[in-house]
Amino acid sequence: MNLFIEPGSMVSIMGRSGTGKSTLLSVAGLLEPLDGGTLNFLGNDVTRLGRSAERLRRMNIAYVFQRFALFQDLSALENISTPLRHIRKRSGRSVRARSADALDLVGLSDKAHLRPSKLSGGEQQRIAIARALVCEPRLILADEPTGSLDPDTGGLIIRLLRDWARDSGASLIVVTHDHDVARQAERRYMLHGGILHLAEGSSSER
Ligand SMILES: Nc1ncnc2c1ncn2[C@@H]1O[C@H](COP(=O)(O)OP(=O)(O)OP(=O)(O)O)[C@@H](O)[C@H]1O
Numbered sequence: 001m002n003l004f005i006e007p008g009s010m011v012s013i014m015g016r017s018g019t020g021k022s023t024l025l026s027v028a029g030l031l032e033p034l035d036g037g038t039l040n041f042l043g044n045d046v047t048r049l050g051r052s053a054e055r056l057r058r059m060n061i062a063y064v065f066q067r068f069a070l071f072q073d074l075s076a077l078e079n080i081s082t083p084l085r086h087i088r089k090r091s092g093r094s095v096r097a098r099s100a101d102a103l104d105l106v107g108l109s110d111k112a113h114l115r116p117s118k119l120s121g122g123e124q125q126r127i128a129i130a131r132a133l134v135c136e137p138r139l140i141l142a143d144e145p146t147g148s149l150d151p152d153t154g155g156l157i158i159r160l161l162r163d164w165a166r167d168s169g170a171s172l173i174v175v176t177h178d179h180d181v182a183r184q185a186e187r188r189y190m191l192h193g194g195i196l197h198l199a200e201g202s203s204s205e206r
Protein backbone atom coordinates (compact mmCIF):
# COMPACT_ATOMS: atom_id res chain seq x y z
CA MET A 1 0.00 0.00 0.00
CA ASN A 2 0.96 3.65 -0.23
CA LEU A 3 2.14 5.67 2.74
CA PHE A 4 2.00 9.38 2.04
CA ILE A 5 2.88 11.91 4.71
CA GLU A 6 1.75 15.47 4.25
CA PRO A 7 4.02 18.30 5.36
CA GLY A 8 3.11 19.49 8.84
CA SER A 9 1.35 16.28 9.83
CA MET A 10 1.98 13.40 12.21
CA VAL A 11 1.61 9.73 11.36
CA SER A 12 1.79 7.01 14.02
CA ILE A 13 2.71 3.36 13.52
CA MET A 14 1.88 0.64 16.03
CA GLY A 15 2.38 -3.11 15.83
CA ARG A 16 3.78 -6.06 17.73
CA SER A 17 7.45 -6.40 18.54
CA GLY A 18 9.44 -7.67 15.58
CA THR A 19 6.88 -6.68 12.91
CA GLY A 20 9.34 -4.30 11.27
CA LYS A 21 8.44 -0.85 12.61
CA SER A 22 12.04 0.21 13.21
CA THR A 23 13.01 -1.29 9.87
CA LEU A 24 10.29 0.77 8.19
CA LEU A 25 11.70 3.93 9.81
CA SER A 26 15.19 3.01 8.58
CA VAL A 27 13.88 2.67 5.04
CA ALA A 28 11.85 5.90 5.26
CA GLY A 29 14.94 7.60 6.70
CA LEU A 30 17.08 6.50 3.74
CA LEU A 31 19.33 4.38 5.95
CA GLU A 32 18.36 1.03 4.43
CA PRO A 33 17.46 0.22 0.81
CA LEU A 34 14.01 -0.97 -0.26
CA ASP A 35 13.59 -4.52 -1.49
CA GLY A 36 10.51 -3.52 -3.51
CA GLY A 37 8.29 -0.58 -4.41
CA THR A 38 9.30 3.04 -4.72
CA LEU A 39 10.25 5.80 -2.31
CA ASN A 40 9.82 9.48 -2.96
CA PHE A 41 11.20 12.18 -0.71
CA LEU A 42 10.76 15.91 -1.34
CA GLY A 43 9.94 15.21 -4.97
CA ASN A 44 13.01 13.00 -5.49
CA ASP A 45 12.83 9.32 -6.37
CA VAL A 46 15.19 7.83 -3.80
CA THR A 47 14.35 4.18 -4.44
CA ARG A 48 18.00 3.50 -5.18
CA LEU A 49 20.20 4.95 -2.49
CA GLY A 50 23.03 6.84 -4.09
CA ARG A 51 25.12 9.76 -3.04
CA SER A 52 22.30 12.25 -3.61
CA ALA A 53 20.04 10.25 -1.26
CA GLU A 54 22.76 10.34 1.37
CA ARG A 55 22.89 14.13 1.05
CA LEU A 56 19.09 14.42 1.19
CA ARG A 57 19.12 12.35 4.37
CA ARG A 58 21.83 14.34 6.07
CA MET A 59 20.23 17.67 5.24
CA ASN A 60 16.58 16.85 5.85
CA ILE A 61 15.99 13.91 8.18
CA ALA A 62 16.34 13.72 11.97
CA TYR A 63 15.83 10.88 14.45
CA VAL A 64 14.59 10.66 18.02
CA PHE A 65 15.12 7.36 19.89
CA GLN A 66 13.63 5.67 22.94
CA ARG A 67 16.89 5.88 24.88
CA PHE A 68 17.72 9.46 23.83
CA ALA A 69 21.17 8.59 22.36
CA LEU A 70 22.82 11.73 23.72
CA PHE A 71 26.61 12.12 23.84
CA GLN A 72 27.39 11.54 27.52
CA ASP A 73 30.57 13.62 27.63
CA LEU A 74 28.97 16.71 26.08
CA SER A 75 26.75 19.27 27.81
CA ALA A 76 23.09 19.69 26.81
CA LEU A 77 23.97 22.70 24.64
CA GLU A 78 26.96 20.94 23.03
CA ASN A 79 24.74 17.95 22.22
CA ILE A 80 22.32 20.26 20.42
CA SER A 81 25.15 21.94 18.49
CA THR A 82 26.54 18.65 17.17
CA PRO A 83 24.51 18.36 13.94
CA LEU A 84 25.08 22.03 13.10
CA ARG A 85 28.84 21.57 13.46
CA HIS A 86 29.29 18.12 11.96
CA ILE A 87 26.51 17.85 9.38
CA ARG A 88 25.95 21.47 8.40
CA LYS A 89 29.63 22.36 8.94
CA ARG A 90 28.75 25.59 10.72
CA SER A 91 30.82 27.25 13.40
CA GLY A 92 30.92 30.37 15.54
CA ARG A 93 28.20 32.58 16.91
CA SER A 94 25.35 31.33 14.69
CA VAL A 95 25.82 27.80 16.06
CA ARG A 96 25.61 29.04 19.63
CA ALA A 97 22.57 31.22 18.88
CA ARG A 98 20.64 28.50 17.04
CA SER A 99 21.46 25.90 19.67
CA ALA A 100 20.34 28.26 22.44
CA ASP A 101 17.08 28.92 20.56
CA ALA A 102 16.45 25.17 20.25
CA LEU A 103 17.18 24.70 23.95
CA ASP A 104 14.73 27.49 24.73
CA LEU A 105 12.09 25.85 22.52
CA VAL A 106 12.16 22.74 24.71
CA GLY A 107 12.14 24.87 27.88
CA LEU A 108 15.56 23.89 29.23
CA SER A 109 17.63 27.06 28.91
CA ASP A 110 18.61 26.75 32.57
CA LYS A 111 20.19 23.32 31.96
CA ALA A 112 22.49 24.31 29.07
CA HIS A 113 25.74 23.28 30.74
CA LEU A 114 24.63 20.05 32.40
CA ARG A 115 25.72 16.65 31.09
CA PRO A 116 22.99 14.08 30.27
CA SER A 117 23.69 12.10 33.46
CA LYS A 118 22.57 15.15 35.45
CA LEU A 119 19.21 15.33 33.63
CA SER A 120 15.98 13.38 34.11
CA GLY A 121 14.83 11.04 31.34
CA GLY A 122 12.22 13.53 30.17
CA GLU A 123 14.80 16.33 30.11
CA GLN A 124 17.23 14.14 28.15
CA GLN A 125 14.52 13.46 25.59
CA ARG A 126 13.79 17.20 25.29
CA ILE A 127 17.51 17.76 24.60
CA ALA A 128 17.40 14.98 21.99
CA ILE A 129 14.40 16.71 20.39
CA ALA A 130 16.19 20.08 20.36
CA ARG A 131 19.16 18.33 18.70
CA ALA A 132 16.81 16.81 16.12
CA LEU A 133 15.11 20.13 15.34
CA VAL A 134 18.08 22.48 15.31
CA CYS A 135 18.84 21.81 11.63
CA GLU A 136 15.16 22.29 10.70
CA PRO A 137 14.61 18.82 9.16
CA ARG A 138 11.74 18.15 6.73
CA LEU A 139 11.16 14.68 8.21
CA ILE A 140 11.40 13.59 11.86
CA LEU A 141 11.45 9.87 12.64
CA ALA A 142 10.76 9.01 16.27
CA ASP A 143 11.19 5.36 17.34
CA GLU A 144 9.26 4.85 20.60
CA PRO A 145 10.23 8.35 21.83
CA THR A 146 8.08 8.02 24.96
CA GLY A 147 8.93 4.37 25.67
CA SER A 148 11.16 5.18 28.65
CA LEU A 149 9.01 7.98 30.11
CA ASP A 150 5.99 8.31 32.38
CA PRO A 151 2.67 9.14 30.62
CA ASP A 152 2.64 12.87 31.51
CA THR A 153 6.21 13.39 30.33
CA GLY A 154 5.49 11.30 27.25
CA GLY A 155 2.53 13.55 26.45
CA LEU A 156 4.75 16.63 26.71
CA ILE A 157 7.33 15.05 24.36
CA ILE A 158 4.70 14.22 21.73
CA ARG A 159 3.20 17.72 21.93
CA LEU A 160 6.65 19.24 21.41
CA LEU A 161 7.28 17.10 18.34
CA ARG A 162 3.78 17.49 16.91
CA ASP A 163 3.62 21.25 17.43
CA TRP A 164 7.03 21.70 15.88
CA ALA A 165 6.03 19.63 12.85
CA ARG A 166 2.84 21.63 12.43
CA ASP A 167 4.54 25.01 12.84
CA SER A 168 7.49 24.22 10.58
CA GLY A 169 5.66 22.16 7.97
CA ALA A 170 7.85 19.11 8.64
CA SER A 171 6.49 15.56 8.55
CA LEU A 172 6.58 13.43 11.69
CA ILE A 173 6.45 9.63 11.94
CA VAL A 174 6.14 8.20 15.44
CA VAL A 175 6.47 4.48 16.17
CA THR A 176 4.85 3.68 19.50
CA HIS A 177 3.32 0.95 21.67
CA ASP A 178 1.17 3.56 23.46
CA HIS A 179 -2.40 4.14 22.20
CA ASP A 180 -2.55 7.61 23.77
CA VAL A 181 0.54 8.63 21.81
CA ALA A 182 -0.80 7.10 18.59
CA ARG A 183 -4.08 9.00 19.00
CA GLN A 184 -2.24 12.33 18.71
CA ALA A 185 -1.55 11.57 15.03
CA GLU A 186 -3.66 12.80 12.13
CA ARG A 187 -3.27 9.36 10.59
CA ARG A 188 -2.65 6.10 12.46
CA TYR A 189 -1.38 2.81 11.07
CA MET A 190 -0.94 -0.73 12.37
CA LEU A 191 1.93 -2.75 10.89
CA HIS A 192 0.90 -6.38 10.75
CA GLY A 193 2.22 -9.21 8.60
CA GLY A 194 4.35 -6.80 6.60
CA ILE A 195 1.32 -4.68 5.63
CA LEU A 196 0.37 -1.24 6.93
CA HIS A 197 -3.29 -1.04 7.90
CA LEU A 198 -4.98 2.30 8.36
CA ALA A 199 -6.53 2.43 11.85
CA GLU A 200 -10.25 3.06 12.19
CA GLY A 201 -11.17 6.70 12.49
CA SER A 202 -8.00 7.88 10.75
CA SER A 203 -8.30 10.37 7.92
CA SER A 204 -8.01 8.38 4.70
CA GLU A 205 -4.97 8.09 2.47
CA ARG A 206 -4.52 10.70 -0.22
N1 LIG B 1 19.81 -5.46 10.04
C1 LIG B 1 19.01 -6.53 10.11
N2 LIG B 1 19.30 -7.67 9.45
C2 LIG B 1 18.48 -8.72 9.50
N3 LIG B 1 17.33 -8.74 10.19
C3 LIG B 1 17.00 -7.65 10.86
C4 LIG B 1 17.80 -6.48 10.88
N4 LIG B 1 17.18 -5.54 11.64
C5 LIG B 1 16.07 -6.11 12.09
N5 LIG B 1 15.94 -7.37 11.63
C6 LIG B 1 14.81 -8.29 11.89
O1 LIG B 1 13.66 -7.76 11.28
C7 LIG B 1 12.51 -7.95 12.10
C8 LIG B 1 11.86 -6.61 12.41
O2 LIG B 1 12.71 -5.87 13.29
P1 LIG B 1 12.34 -4.40 13.79
O3 LIG B 1 13.45 -3.96 14.63
O4 LIG B 1 12.00 -3.55 12.60
O5 LIG B 1 11.02 -4.68 14.64
P2 LIG B 1 10.12 -3.67 15.48
O6 LIG B 1 8.75 -3.74 14.92
O7 LIG B 1 10.76 -2.33 15.52
O8 LIG B 1 10.12 -4.34 16.93
P3 LIG B 1 10.13 -3.67 18.42
O9 LIG B 1 8.71 -3.24 18.70
O10 LIG B 1 10.56 -4.81 19.30
O11 LIG B 1 11.11 -2.54 18.41
C9 LIG B 1 13.01 -8.69 13.34
O12 LIG B 1 12.74 -10.06 13.18
C10 LIG B 1 14.50 -8.42 13.35
O13 LIG B 1 15.21 -9.48 13.95
Ligand SMILES: [Mg+2]
Nearest residue numbers: 021022023143
Ligand atom coordinates in the same frame (compact mmCIF):
# COMPACT_ATOMS: atom_id res chain seq x y z
MG1 LIG C 1 11.66 -1.26 17.05
